[in-house]
Every structure is written in structure tokens, then in C-alpha cells.
Amino acid sequence: MGFWHIVVWELLGTAALIxxxxxVVANTVLRGSLGHQGxxxxxxIGWGFAVFVGASIAxxxxxxxxPAVTIGLFTAGDLPPAQVPAYLIGQFVGAFLGAVLCWLTYKLQFDAHDEPENTLGVFATGPVHRNLPWNLVTEVIGTFVLVFWILTSPGAKVDTGGLPQFGNAALGYAAVAFVVISIGASLGGPTGYAINPARDLAPRIAYAVLPIRGKGDPDWGYAWVPVAGPLLGAVLAGLLARVLPT
Incomplete structure (x- = not known):
């Protein structure tokens, strides 16, 4: 599969995901939206179906x-090193684009929101109790569950090009969406379950540069946690999957 082929489809899928x-976060958070306080x-559920739509497109x-999925597959020995940069470029650029499109969609709600300094959560995650080491542990665990499921779920395999063919074929990408919903419902409370470095960092950058009225701080002091935690969880999942008997 060509480098730019991967970049384009990952960009489109990740943009749809974000x-x-x-x-869905904007719909529930911003006053003046029909989904407010949903x-x-x-x-x-919204994030889970976003995964389904994005994955179907890509x-x-x-x-x-x-990037955690990409690094997990690479660590497990199931992805050629030369393809890793293409996936990462598409994911981060797509996530930034998706964040910009979200802002454009909800521009009037952002303008009318009475607590504009508290709108970072539409774009990026943050902890309920700020304790960076424990916040990191939460992200490691959540991402480990996701990546380990992808690597080991029944019927999962990797084709000769190093690309994942997800298990539970009857459900297809919906199966991954259910896993994401489960992680959010069960493990997402402490930190907002980034479980995806591109999902958090690129929209956080978008928040920093977009002309959002009265916006607050992007919280760069926390930004490394939803990047490092998912990557560490992915590496652990990949290493374990690599040594398990088949």
C-alpha cells in the first residue's frame, strides 16, 4: 500500500472521527445546543459511533x-516500519481538521456560551482529579484494553502487508465501536479516556489557534499525559500479544 494512499484515507477517517x-461533546456541553446536558x-455512545464512521471511511x-493502534501493531511485529510515518501523519492532520470542522459547526454556540473559558473539554481531555502519575496510569490501562483487543480478538489477523483485519467479522468496525463505548463507560470517568494521542493533541492545538471567543488555556502542562499514556499502553499490549502462544 502506497505511502500517500495511507495518509489520505487515515486523514479522512480521523477527521470524521474527531x-x-x-x-457530541460540543452538543452536550454548549448551551444553546439541542443536546445540552445530554x-x-x-x-x-457518540464517540463509539464516531469510531465506527471514521473506521468505515478509512x-x-x-x-x-x-497512533496507539499503529504503535501497538508495530510493537507486535505486525506493521512494516516504513508505513508507520504515513499513518501518524494522516492521523494527526486529520484530527486537527476534524476539530476545526467541529468548531465551524458549533460556531454560534461557542459565541453564545456563557462559560467560554471552560470549552477546552470539547476538544481535549482533562482529569477530574489532577494527579499526573495516576492520570497516566488511567490512560495506559484504557488504551491497553483497546489495543490488546484489536491485536487478539477472535478472528483478528494481520494480512501480508501488515494491516489489521479486525476480529468479530459479523460486526466489522462496529465491534471496535462497542469496545470504545465500553472503555468510555467503564474507564473514562477519571480522565475522559483519550486512548488516542492524535485525538487529544491535534484538537488541543486547534483549540489553541482557533479564534474561539473567551477561550481558556489549552493546559499544555497536562497535554503530555494523553499522548504518553496511550503510547505506553499500546507498547505493553503489543509486547504481550507478541509473546502469547498462537
Whole structure:
């Protein structure tokens, strides 16, 4: 599979993922939106279906959509090193684009929101109790669950090009969406379950540069946690998958 083929499809899929994922948060957080105060369950379901839509769009590149998935596959020995940069470029650029599209969609709600300094959560995650080492542990565990499931779920395999063919074939990408919903509902409370470095860092950058009225600080002091935690969880999942008997 060509380098730019991977970049383009990962970009499109990840843009859709972030547009819909950040969009469901905006819908529940921003006053003046019909989904205002829709609650955590709406957010988790919305993110799960965002994964399904993004993955379906990015099917030609086998839809990693997440640097943690890419690094997990690489660590497990199931992805050629030369393809890793293409996935990462598409994911980070797509995540930035999706965040911008979310802002454009909800521009009037952002302008009217009475607590504009508290809108970072539409784009990026943050902990309920700020303790960076424990916040890191939470992100490691959540991402480990996701990546380990992808690497080991029944029927999962990797083709000769190093691309994942997800298990539970009857459900297809919906199976991954259910895993994401489960992680959000069960493990997402402490930190907002980034479980995806591109999903958090690129929209955080978008928040920093977009002309959002009265916006708050991007919280760069926390920004490394939802990057390092998912990558560490992915490496651990890949290493374990590599040594398990087949």
C-alpha cells in the first residue's frame, strides 16, 4: 500500500472521527445546543459511533485512526516500519481538521456560551482529579484494553502487508465501536479516556489557534499525559500479544 494512499484515507477517517466525537461533546456541553446536558452516556455512545464512521471511511487503509493502534501493531511485529510515518501523519492532520470542522459547526454556540473559558473539554481531555502519575496510569490501562483487543480478538489477523483485519467479522468496525463505548463507560470517568494521542493533541492545538471567543488555556502542562499514556499502553499490549502462544 502506497505511502500517500495511507495518509489520505487515515486523514479522512480521523477527521470524521474527531468531527463527530468532538461534536457530541460540543452538543452536550454548549448551551444553546439541542443536546445540552445530554450526559456522559450520550458522549460515550457518540464517540463509539464516531469510531465506527471514521473506521468505515478509512477502510482502504485498514483504519488505524489512532497512533496507539499503529504503535501497538508495530510493537507486535505486525506493521512494516516504513508505513508507520504515513499513518501518524494522516492521523494527526486529520484530527486537527476534524476539530476545526467541529468548531465551524458549533460556531454560534461557542459565541453564545456563557462559560467560554471552560470549552477546552470539547476538544481535549482533562482529569477530574489532577494527579499526573495516576492520570497516566488511567490512560495506559484504557488504551491497553483497546489495543490488546484489536491485536487478539477472535478472528483478528494481520494480512501480508501488515494491516489489521479486525476480529468479530459479523460486526466489522462496529465491534471496535462497542469496545470504545465500553472503555468510555467503564474507564473514562477519571480522565475522559483519550486512548488516542492524535485525538487529544491535534484538537488541543486547534483549540489553541482557533479564534474561539473567551477561550481558556489549552493546559499544555497536562497535554503530555494523553499522548504518553496511550503510547505506553499500546507498547505493553503489543509486547504481550507478541509473546502469547498462537
Amino acid at each position: 468531527l463527530l466525537g468532538a461534536g 450526559g456522559w452516556l450520550l458522549v460515550t 477502510a482502504p487503509s485498514q483504519a488505524h485512526l489512532n
